[in-house]
Amino acid sequence: xxxxxxxxxxxxxxxxxxxxxxxxxxxxxxxxxxxxxxxxxxxxxxxxxxxxxxxxxxxxxxxxxxxxxxxxxxxxxxxxxxxxxxxxxxxxxxxxxxxxxxxxxxxxxxxxxxxxxxxxxxxxxxxxxxxxxxxxxxxxxxxxxxxxxxxxxxxxxxxxxxxxxxxxxxxxxxxxxxxxxxxxxxxxxxxxxxxxxxxxxxxxxxxxxxxxxxxxxxxxxxxxxxxxxxxxxxxxxxxxxxxxxxxxxxxxxxxxxxxxxxxxxxxxxxxxxxxxxxxxxxxxxxxxxxxxxxxxxxxxxxxxxxxxxxxxxxxxxxxxxxxxxxxxxxxxxxxxxxxxxxxxxxxxxxxxxxxxxxxxxxxxxxxxxxxxxxxxxxxxxxxxxxxxxxxxxxxxxxxxxxxxxxxxxxxxxxxxxxxxxxxxxxxxxxxxxxxxxxxxxxxxxxxxxxxxxxxxxxxxxxxxxxxxxxxxxxx
Numbered sequence: 001x002x003x004x005x006x007x008x009x010x011x012x013x014x015x016x017x018x019x020x021x022x023x024x025x026x027x028x029x030x031x032x033x034x035x036x037x038x039x040x041x042x043x044x045x046x047x048x049x050x051x052x053x054x055x056x057x058x059x060x061x062x063x064x065x066x067x068x069x070x071x072x073x074x075x076x077x078x079x080x081x082x083x084x085x086x087x088x089x090x091x092x093x094x095x096x097x098x099x100x101x102x103x104x105x106x107x108x109x110x111x112x113x114x115x116x117x118x119x120x121x122x123x124x125x126x127x128x129x130x131x132x133x134x135x136x137x138x139x140x141x142x143x144x145x146x147x148x149x150x151x152x153x154x155x156x157x158x159x160x161x162x163x164x165x166x167x168x169x170x171x172x173x174x175x176x177x178x179x180x181x182x183x184x185x186x187x188x189x190x191x192x193x194x195x196x197x198x199x200x201x202x203x204x205x206x207x208x209x210x211x212x213x214x215x216x217x218x219x220x221x222x223x224x225x226x227x228x229x230x231x232x233x234x235x236x237x238x239x240x241x242x243x244x245x246x247x248x249x250x251x252x253x254x255x256x257x258x259x260x261x262x263x264x265x266x267x268x269x270x271x272x273x274x275x276x277x278x279x280x281x282x283x284x285x286x287x288x289x290x291x292x293x294x295x296x297x298x299x300x301x302x303x304x305x306x307x308x309x310x311x312x313x314x315x316x317x318x319x320x321x322x323x324x325x326x327x328x329x330x331x332x333x334x335x336x337x338x339x340x341x342x343x344x345x346x347x348x349x350x351x352x353x354x355x356x357x358x359x360x361x362x363x364x365x366x367x368x369x370x371x372x373x374x375x376x377x378x379x380x381x382x383x384x385x386x387x388x389x390x391x392x393x394x395x396x397x398x399x400x401x402x403x404x405x406x407x408x409x410x411x412x413x414x415x416x417x418x419x420x421x422x423x424x425x426x427x428x429x430x431x432x433x434x435x436x437x438x439x440x441x442x443x444x445x446x447x448x449x450x451x452x453x454x455x456x457x458x459x460x461x462x463x464x465x466x467x468x469x470x471x472x473x474x475x
Contacts (some may be wrong), residue, residue: 030122030125030126030130031122031126032122032123032124032125032126032127032130033126033130035119035122035123035126035187036123036126036127037262037263037266037267038183038187038188038263038267038271039112039123039187039188039189039263040187040188040189040258040259040262040263041054041072042054042262042263043058043258043259043261043262043263044058044060044069044106045058045069045070045071045072046058046262047069049376052073052134052136053073053131053132053134054071054072054073054127054131054134055071055073055079055134055136055138056068056069056070056071056072056138057069057071057138057139059139060106061215061216061430061431062104062106062215063201063430063431063433063434063436064143064144064147065142065143065144065147066141067104067106067141067143068138068139068140068141069106069138070138071134071136071137071138072127072131073127073131073132073133073134074127074128074129074131074133075133075134075135075136076133077135078134078135078136078137078138079133079134080098080127081128081133082098083098083124084098085120085121085124088120088123088124088127089120089124091103091107091109092109092112092113092115092120092123093109093112093113093115093120094109094113094163095107095109095153095157095162101150102150102151102152102153102154102157103150103153104141104143104150104153105153105162105201108189108192109162110162110163110164110192110202110203111185111186111189111191111192112186112189113162113163113164113165114164114165114166114167114185114186115166115167115186115187116166116167117166146439147439156200159200160198160200160201160202161202162202167182167186173281176273176274176277177274177277177278177281179271179274180274180275180276180277180278180279181278183267183271183274183275183278184275184278184279188259188263188264188275190209190222191203191208191209193212193214193219193255193256194209194210194211194212194219194220194221194222195207195208195209195210195212196210196211196212196213197212197434199434199435199436200436201434201436207285208223208282208283208285209221209222209223209229209279209282209285210223210228210229210285210287211228211285211287213361213363213431213432214255214431215255215430215431216254216363216366216367216370216371216427216428216430216431217253217254217255217256217363217364217367217431218359218361218363218364219255219256220294220355220359220364221285221287222279222282223282223283223284223285224279224280224281224282224283224284225284225285225286225287226284226293227286227287227290227291227292227293228284228285228286228287228290228294229284229285230279231284232293232295232296233247233249233295235273235276235280237249238276238279239269239272239273239276242260242264242272242275242276243260243264243265243269243272243377244260244265244377244378245257245260245261245265245375245377245382246346246349246377246382248295248353249294249295249353249354249355250295250354250355250356251349251354251356251373251375251382252375253356253364253367253368253373253375253384254364254367254368254371257373257374257375260375260377261375261376261377265377265378287360289360290360293358294355294358294359294414295353295354295355295358296353296358297352297353297357297358297412297413297414297415298352298353299340299351299352299411299412299413300411300415321400322399322400322403323403324403324404324405324406324407324408325407327396327400327403327404327407328404328407328408330394331387331393331394331396331404332404332408335348335384336348336349336350336351340352340408340411340412347382350412351408351412351413352412352413354412354413356368356413357408357409357412357413357414358413358414359414359417360414360416360417361417362405362409362417362418362419362423363423363427363431365405365408365409365413365419366401366405366419366423366424366427367427368384369386369387369388369396369401369404369405370386370387370388370401370424370427370428371386371388372384372385372386372387387401388401388428389428398421398424398425398428399421401419401424402419402420402421402423402424405419405424406418406419
């Protein structure tokens, strides 16, 4: 059976931009529309909830700087309205624009290059015939030299082995497994976030889906390991999380919240089940030193006293305190409660038994405090305010965020994890700098350039010396 038959576009789904609930009219959608939802095109190519659909302009954080998504509406002026099917395929699968320029790998063409020919054609037909043209330019991406030289990406693709062939059905597994793999690896491109990258920023397949830092956030291990991954989650927990972003073990935030809001919540139940079937088969990867699941931390008795904290707070202003207990009571406890157990109805999640507070890597906790949580599924919006420097609720300094995050970890989560001020600054700066990004440093480029010139001089000098010796011997 071909994979195209597994992804037949007969799903009864509502458009993600349609304010009317799906249950009100449940129209059939085209195959291409379904594929665009499964591929999560809107998350990156629509600039927020108020942005024009697929018109680009969304800033994608990268170690080299912000990369702005392009307009992929059928606008002939600013979009891809003049693209042929072949040009569309080249952009989607190989990251090459119609004018021959290389696309930055924020576009997950290393996953999309395994899409089938029929699915590429269906996506093309959907965009060209069903998407409304938007005649507006998206911001121009301006990365520092040498990353501004797009032609170098052609060399990077070869060095990083960014190439693939259309998906081939694996007859050693059933239809459900193949459908799940196609969704996880190609359309939903889960590995783009959850697989760590090597020094060339290519996916490290030896650690496939074992967790990775993605900008300011941490994409956790989603292999079937019971401690480090999702092996301890039930199928029901996984299903609920992928459809709603909410389960007893975790709440989706950051890029995962976007994936659920724009894509996963609209997939048929059979597709979510297929993804789970495939994920259960992924070889387990254990993180060194981890002996308990992220969601299994039960909290510990606290010497924290609310009245004492309030007394300390009354003796100082919130703006100048770095007391984690005081800060927690002031900005967190109204929702998560003083004991960290959240609200009784579960709307405000418990911080105990929560993957975000149970990870040894605290980036998700820090980022949640800095940037907040904003996730809408169905007609329910989950909102946690941001407490970063630009907060309209309560701006906190890096020192205060470190203090309150450390308090949360030590009382409700993984007490082995700690949060430093430098860690907060790093998350606020967009994550840990990768070695290759240092090429944008003028000093590094000067040294490399000088080294290259010296190398050329040495090679030429060596050749001249050899030629001279041969000439002397011949005379």
